[in-house]
Amino acid sequence: xxxxxxxxxxxxxxxxxxxxxxxxxxxxxxxxxxxxxxxxxxxxxxxxxxxxxxxxxxxxxxxxxxxxxxxxxxxxxxxxxxxxxxxxxxxxxxxxxxxxxxxxxxxxxxxxxxxxxxxxxxxxxxxxxxxxxxxxxxxxxxxxxxxxx
Amino acid sequence: xxxxxxxxxxxxxxxxxxxxxxxxxxxxxxxxxxxxxxxxxxxxxxxxxxxxxxxxxxxxxxxxxxxxxxxxxxxxxxxxxxxxxxxxxxxxxxxxxxxxxxxxxxxxxxxxxxxxxxxxxxxxxxxxxxxxxxxxxxxxxxxxxxxxxxxxxxxxxxxxxxxxxxxxxxxxxxxxxxxxxxxxxxxxxxxxxxxxxxxxxxxxxxxxxxxxxxxxxxxxxxxxxxxxxxxxxxxxxx
Numbered sequence: 001x002x003x004x005x006x007x008x009x010x011x012x013x014x015x016x017x018x019x020x021x022x023x024x025x026x027x028x029x030x031x032x033x034x035x036x037x038x039x040x041x042x043x044x045x046x047x048x049x050x051x052x053x054x055x056x057x058x059x060x061x062x063x064x065x066x067x068x069x070x071x072x073x074x075x076x077x078x079x080x081x082x083x084x085x086x087x088x089x090x091x092x093x094x095x096x097x098x099x100x101x102x103x104x105x106x107x108x109x110x111x112x113x114x115x116x117x118x119x120x121x122x123x124x125x126x127x128x129x130x131x132x133x134x135x136x137x138x139x140x141x142x143x144x145x146x147x148x149x
Numbered sequence: 150x151x152x153x154x155x156x157x158x159x160x161x162x163x164x165x166x167x168x169x170x171x172x173x174x175x176x177x178x179x180x181x182x183x184x185x186x187x188x189x190x191x192x193x194x195x196x197x198x199x200x201x202x203x204x205x206x207x208x209x210x211x212x213x214x215x216x217x218x219x220x221x222x223x224x225x226x227x228x229x230x231x232x233x234x235x236x237x238x239x240x241x242x243x244x245x246x247x248x249x250x251x252x253x254x255x256x257x258x259x260x261x262x263x264x265x266x267x268x269x270x271x272x273x274x275x276x277x278x279x280x281x282x283x284x285x286x287x288x289x290x291x292x293x294x295x296x297x298x299x300x301x302x303x304x305x306x307x308x309x310x311x312x313x314x315x316x317x318x319x320x321x322x323x324x325x326x327x328x329x330x331x332x333x334x335x336x337x338x339x340x341x342x343x344x345x346x347x348x349x350x351x352x353x354x355x356x357x358x359x360x361x362x363x364x365x366x367x368x369x370x371x372x373x374x375x376x377x378x379x380x381x382x383x384x385x386x387x
Binding site for chain 1: 192243265269271316332335
């Protein structure tokens with residue numbers, strides 16, 4: 001084996017080992033590095049009342065209700081398996097619409113309502129021109145699970 | 150491959166290539182951006198803010214491509230001791246860092262109207278910020294260790310180690326629940342409507358050519374610097 005090949009083998013081996021280590025570490029981090037909890041996570045992990053958590057999921061169709069004060073909004077977040085009622089007072093982002101993704105910081109109350117302090121909208125990977133809106137929205141409904149995979 | 154270890158031969162190829170990359174790159178960026186800004190439709194939910202896509206995606210892809218190039222050049226430097234590999238890796242570092250910063254800035258501007266915040270610490274955004282810091286560290290190492298225009302072996306090893314972050318950035322939206330959406334363009338196809346996709350692809354090619362032109366210019370600059378230093382040394386010795 002020539003010295004050149006030996007160096008190459010060492011470099012490639014080091015690269016593979018490093019990438020492998022990185023992937024393993026990142027994979028192990030899975031739970032801690034999650035940006036938010038899904039409604040199913042909340043059912044499973046039972047966070048305490050008043051504990052700060054971040055909730056993420058899809059806004060259920062037909063669930064958004066705006067209160068008379070104009071800034072309070074109640075809605076249901078779901079991930080296909082579990083449902084979590086939530087409320088937020090403040091200006092909502094443009095992308096906060098029914099059937100779209102949402103991520104909210106807040107805490108659970110004793111009666112199981114999630115009270116959000118901040119509300120972020122999540123965009124999905126689909127980019128659709130306005131003119132095609134009616135056609136593709138139905139196609140999108142089957143893809144709502146992409147958020148929580 | 151070692152034929153181009155001769156700087157004269159490399160330069161005779163690099164000189165016309167720089168010009169062509171630059172002209173073609175700028176032309177494509179002009180076409181892609183003009184089409185994207187004025188003719189492409191608005192998005193169903195995001196409206197006109199979707200147009201940042203045409204800058205954001207090419208810059209972030211090149212930010213990742215830049216480090217991939219550094220990692221490959223570092224392996225070539227260590228394994229084959231090719232003299233141009235170190236020069237190339239060093240030339241990529243600064244534009245790579247710049248494109249990462251541009252990707253972060255455009256992403257932040259895009260996030261404000263879309264997500265409702267300038268910044269989040271989700272997997273994707275954080276791992277790209279880490280990439281930016283890796284670039285800064287690489288630049289610091291490369292400039293601290295300048296050896297005949299190239300970089301030291303420690304810098305090359307750092308270039309390989311840093312490549313760990315690239316698959317993490319790529320997979321971050323799959324492994325973790327993130328605010329950033331999953332990939333729209335994959336090997337399997339694209340979930341971006343073709344009305345958005347064409348100007349995006351034109352801009353991706355355009356920015357790649359511009360990136361290539363910048364790297365070639367910097368490589369030529371580094372080689373010229375080495376030449377000047379060698380000549381000064383010779384003159385001092387005489």
